Amino acid sequence: MPTNFYVFKYATYPLISFKTKIKTMRKFTFLMILALFSFSCSKRTAVDPPSPESPPATVKATLANNGALDDTNIKYFGRWDFSNPAQYVSYWGGAYFRVRFTGTSVKVKLGNTSNYYAKIDNGPWVSFLNVGGTVNLTPSLLANGTHTLSLAQGKDYNYVFNFQGLVLDAGASTSAPPVSTNLIEYIGDSITAGYTDPQANVSDYAWVCSEALNCEHTQIAYPGINLSNGFTGTGMQTQYLKSQSLAYPSSPNWNFAVYTPKVVVINLGTNDTNNGVPDATFQTNYIDFLATVRSKFANAEIFVLRTFSGTKASATANAVLVRNQAGDKKVHYINTGGWLTAGSADYTDGTHPSVSGHIKVANLLKPILAPYVGGVQAIANGTYKIVSRSSGLAVDAKDKLTANGTSIQQWTYINGTNQQWTVSSLGNGQYKIVGVQSSRSLSVTGQAIADGTNLSLYDYQGTDNQKWIVMPTSGGYYTIKSVQSGKLMEVKGNSPTAGALIDIYPNNGGNNQQWAFQTP
Known part of the structure; x- marks a missing residue:
């Protein structure tokens, strides 16, 4: 029947x-x-993807609270396969789960041998290397009470996390842990996977930055992977769409409805250089890849990092500009020049950051991402003088004129109101910048997007040539990016001379593209 x-x-x-x-x-x-x-x-029996208002965890629909696989109090982060009721598996490094439990001990049942990292309450990450089966995560008993367990997996080239449940004390139970509503997805190669680091994924910049921001996170990263297909096999432009890593060529497609990040960070290009991908091909592939990511996450802010070594920097920056000028204003190029020092303790082997190098990167990336995940805005609303890092001169409305079309130059600061600017947040990391003397807005002249277009004063009309994205660099300086073109405000020609005009130009990491917002 x-x-x-x-x-x-x-x-x-x-x-x-x-x-x-x-x-x-x-x-x-x-x-x-x-x-x-x-x-x-x-x-x-299908897994319900969280709604946009829900925490970005993958939640299995059931009612148990004993640490078994069907325990809804266990929250999963990353790309997990729940199809087998006897084991839940992730194939990308940095996948983790979190749960609260009562009692004095906890064990985990694992279906594979690999490296795992456990954190209980506010303690350090503890390594359990080359372990499988039933693993005691508390060789020293805990104080009796309620505790929070996080468990992650990561081993170079072997990123399988086969979870088969927890073993608790007799009479103990689980409860739901705290879960951030903010999720950051990182896409990269061995650098983003924490390759060569003693605790792999949990010690790399992606993990450290996200934890410092109190965000959940995923790492879709694999050693040796290109962005581009066809040079050493499948690249991230295809593998990103898969449930499993590059080690599984027959992987099924991933269901992108399962979770939705607020922020996506991409760091690719090192292996494309090593494997001979031409710059033009790489740029075209990056443009296509950014469009693919946007098609999966319509509202995410996408941050594209210059590779730490600087390889493929121009092609990467140009790909972002093309997307900006195609209308995607939520893609940002981050020039990482100077973040790490070649030949120093920042690296383990000249390519892969050390643990301390990853921490440096995380500390520099954190304030850039913070405004987009509930942190403080880059610049507080207020009135400032805006000073060039390269020349030490201030942004100035030429000859103290106030009319529409007045040119913007750099000049020695003399406390003039034509050198003072009221900065107001428009939300979403964007600002308008208005002259105190003129009450007119800092604008890209004629709404042009060409390299070298000068800035001028104009009545504020809310157009994108009058909106600016302010992002921290280092040493208290910031870039000021035109929302319309994606290009940076700079001192034309890197001139040190008073009277040099201010224009827009692609991000090249120059000090003439960096500015301090100082009290007048």
Whole structure:
């Protein structure tokens, strides 16, 4: 007999009127249909993706609270496969789960041998290397009470996390842990996977930065992977779409409805250089890849990092500009020049950052991402003088003029109101910058996007040539990016001379493209 149907036995009813019989039959029929509908709904076993308002964890729909696989209090982060009820598996490094539990001890059941990292309460990450089966995560008993466990996996080239449940004390139970509503997804190669670091993914810049921001995170990264297909095999432009890493060429596609990050950080290009991908090919592939990521996450802010070594920097920056000028204003190029020092303790082997190098990167990336994940805005609203890092001169409305079209130059600061600017947040990392003397807005002249277009004053109209994205660099300086063109405000020609004009130009990391916002 089909399991989708209820069986109803006949019953004998007292005598009632014909009209009452009809009403009773209608009511009975309605209840039977409702029961059938409810039963069919209760059989659904697919994982429900979180709604946009829900925490960005993958949640299995059930009611147990004993640490078994069907325990809804265990929150998963990363790309997990829940299809096998005997084991939940992730194939990308840096996948983790979090849960609260009572008692004095906890063990984990693992279906594979690999490297795992456990953190209990506010303690350090503890390594469990080359372990499998049932692993005791508390060789020293905990104080009796409620504790929070986080467990992550990461081993160079072997990123399988096969989870088969927890073993708790007799009578102990789980409860839901705290979960941030902010999720950051990182896409990269061995550098983003923490390759060569003693604790792999949990010690790399992606993990350290996200934890410092109190954000959840995913790492879709694999050693040796290119962005581009076809030079040493499959590149990230294809593998990013898969549930499993590059080690699994027959991987099924990933369901991008499962979670939605607020921020995506991409760091690719090192292996494309090593494997001979031409710059033009790389740039085209990067443009296409950024469009692919945007198609999956319509509202995410996407941050594209210059490789730490600087390889493919121009092609990377140009790909971002193309996307900006195609209308995607939420893609940002981050020039990482100077973040790490070649030949120093920042690296383990000249390519891969050391643990301390990863921490440096995380500390520099954190204030850039913070405004987009609930942190403080880059610049507080207020009135400032804006000073060039290269020349030490201030942004100035030429000759103290106030008319629309007045040129913007650099000049020695003399406390003039034509050198003072009111900065106001427009939300989403964007600002308007208005002259105190003129009450007119700092604008890219004529709404042009060409390299070298000068800045001028103009009545504020809310157009993108009058909106600016301010991002920290280092030493208290910032870049000021035109929302319309994606190009940076700079001192034209890197001139040190008073009277040099201010224009826009692609991000090249120059000090003439960096500015301090100082009290007048």
